[in-house]
Amino acid sequence: MQNQYSRQPSLSASSPALGTVRQRSRQACLPCRRRKRKCDGKFPCNMCQGYGYECEYESGASKSPTKRPIPSEESSSRLPEKLARLASPQSTLRQNTDSSTPGILEPSKARYVGRYSSIAFPLYVGLEVQATKLPRLHSFAYHSGIRKEPPCAVTHQISEKFPWDTTRGLIEVYTATIHPIFGFLDMDKFYARCEKHWHGQPQDMAFEAIASGVLALASLLNGNLNQDMEIWLVLHAKEILEDCSISRFPSLEQIAAWILRAIYVRCTGRPHVTWLTTCTIMHLIEATGLHHTSDFMLQTTGNLAPRPEVSNTIIRTAQVATCLHIVIAFEYGRSIMTVNRQTLESNLQSTHEGDLTPQMCSLVAAVLPVTHATRDSADTTEEILSALEKVVNISVSHDFLLLLRADLALGIYRRLRVTDSKPQQIPNDRVITVGAAALPAARRLVSQGRVWWNIIGTVFQFACALLAMDTSSSCDMLVKAMDTLEFVVDSLDTHLAREALSTARQLARAALDNKRKGVEALERVVGPSPNSTGAQKEHPLPQDLSLSPTLDHQFPFDLDSLWAMEFQLPL
Incomplete structure (x- = not known):
């Protein structure tokens, strides 16, 4: 694999010099005056360029005290011969210590450190005191050194x-x-x-x-x-x-x-x-x-x-x-480290046939603003809703990415539930759309033996979200989600799979019990139905119910009327 660091050409003593004779300047810059050095009166002067000083003049002088620009190789080629000999990598390093640089990179070791690090500090001190030999970028005195570092304990096997x-x-x-x-x-x-x-x-x-x-x-x-x-x-x-x-x-x-x-x-x-x-x-x-x-x-x-x-x-x-x-x-729900969004959103050419990496990156980039939203405000809610719409509208062409898109949409849905958003403001239909597309994808991956990490988790989380939505459309989709979850669990037959299915059924029973309480309360209000018979009392509801596509056949009455009734589950 290629190393990303390539050495850039630096100034050397072979840089051509003009050999011009220096003329005495009318005014010397402040660094040259303090150090009693000859100044050519230019801005920046050659002396400051060579030693990395901040070239500035007294107020009222012809040269305003502003920061010197970074010299280019073309300008450095015009330095007098004496300064050209000083233009070694170290002297160039002195010139390039402007505070705008984010840090120091050591290409030979592929190592980066910030300007404020203890490792870089001796180097900067060397620059300030004009050391003839600058300290290397090294962890000087990082510890006491009373023990040797252990040797490599692994071999090629x-x-x-x-x-x-x-x-x-x-x-x-x-x-x-x-x-x-x-x-x-x-x-x-x-x-x-x-x-x-x-x-x-x-x-x-x-x-x-x-x-x-x-x-x-x-x-x-x-x-x-x-x-x-x-x-x-x-x-x-x-x-x-x-x-x-x-x-x-x-x-x-x-x-x-x-x-x-x-x-x-x-x-x-x-x-x-x-x-x-x-x-x-x-x-x-x-x-x-x-x-x-x-x-x-x-x-x-x-x-x-x-x-x-x-x-x-x-x-x-x-x-x-x-x-x-x-x-x-x-x-x-853990913290996300600082990322370079420009890198994340870089549009790269496809490197191989069927390259789907750009699709994955576009999905993740769409939710990045949501991951940093910490305050509950109207602006935050708008940002989250916008991210959800972007995720839903991204087209993907792989079963794993269909599951990943559903995972991200469900994550945004969970984030919306903990903001100050009202339940009616949450676009449940958009979440159901991407979740429904993930169900057949999970089936296909299991049938192919491609055990990606989310073939169970996505379906399980989708079923939980449908129960939390508690609407007629979510209850209709819940039957398909539970059917898919049962298919995946039966195919894998692992402890984690069976545990997820058992938990989903337990939550469904709790939701059904909650609806039953609501129905009983309404029946007490309106009284018995004039068409009701005593036959229903002879068939009590079974206590242990398993949620399946044939759920409605386990009861002596029509469950559709119950599913159509919306009772908000407590958060």
Whole structure:
């Protein structure tokens, strides 16, 4: 995988000099006067340019005291020969310490730190005291040093555990099922490196973590490996990513491996652990400087320039990582770290046939304003309603994305319920629309054996939302939702699946009991019906009801009249 950091050309002693003779100036700038240096009277003067001073003149002088502009290479080529010799990377670094730079990037280690960090401070002190040799960007005295750092505890083992034929088949599964949605890997390069890795040319350890993540996810969605081998892959990647000797140098490959781990943990683990995993990814993005893709940044090579042209793979990695973090934090109700919206909304050309990554990014970008809405106000409600409309109107062409769109819409619906919105202001029909489209998608994914994380959760949450809406249209859709949930649960037959179905039925019974109380209260008001007979009293309602498509046949009276009656459930 390519490194996103390329060294920019810096000024050197070979820069051409004009060789002109300096003329005495009528007025010297303040920095030159304080240091008793010769000044050429220009703004900025060459002396301030060479030493990185803030060039300014006394008030009333011909030169107004404003900040000096950053010199370009063209202007630096006109420096006198003496200053041109000073134009080494360090002297260029002195020139480029303007406060507008967000931080310092060390390309050789792919490391970014803010200007205010303790690691960068010795460098800035060196600039201020005009040190001939600037301190490197280093964690000086970060701890006492009484213990040595432990060595790397992991080795290359994946090629010994899995034959190449098995690996190649799993890569094909990943390419067909996961890569279309999470398209951040260059699969051609990845496949070529895998061939080398499995045929006597070991790649680095971060690549081994990527390979382990790819094979584990492919096995999860296709079942090619037994669970013991699949778990070995997951733990092997985790061991690599958490090894201190490897993680001390963050890289794009480590971010890619963490993304794969986060997807797997979302499909198999707990919400808190999943959220922490995505937070780690976002911290790695910050550590490598990818969160400032469009800003000016000071580089230790002595350049202040826009970030180098980054590749499609790099931007997609940042996009997928950001989307994954937002989705997981949004559904779990946890805080979302600062993201670069420009990166999230970057329109990239398709890298492969059936590329669906832009559709996923557009869905997540639509809900981003809602994730930061914290106050209950009319403006917040309008913003949330607008986001819901955007999500509903985005067209997607994959079953997983249909479920994801429903997840986001349900998340917005839950957010609306806790704002100061009145129940009648919530567009239930829009939520029902995207939820209804997700039901057949869940059925298809289960039938195909594609066990994405939301094949149960989306249907279950949709059923809960329908019960909370408590309208005739939501009750009609509830039958289809429960039927789909039963189908998914019967197909998977896992503890979590059965637990979700049992909980949904329990909530449906509570809703039915609530409606029964309302009917009984109304009957006491209006009295017995003149056409009623004593036969109904001989058939009491069964206590243990199971909600199914044939629910209305379990009762001696028409349930449609009950479903048509709207009773608002307590929040």
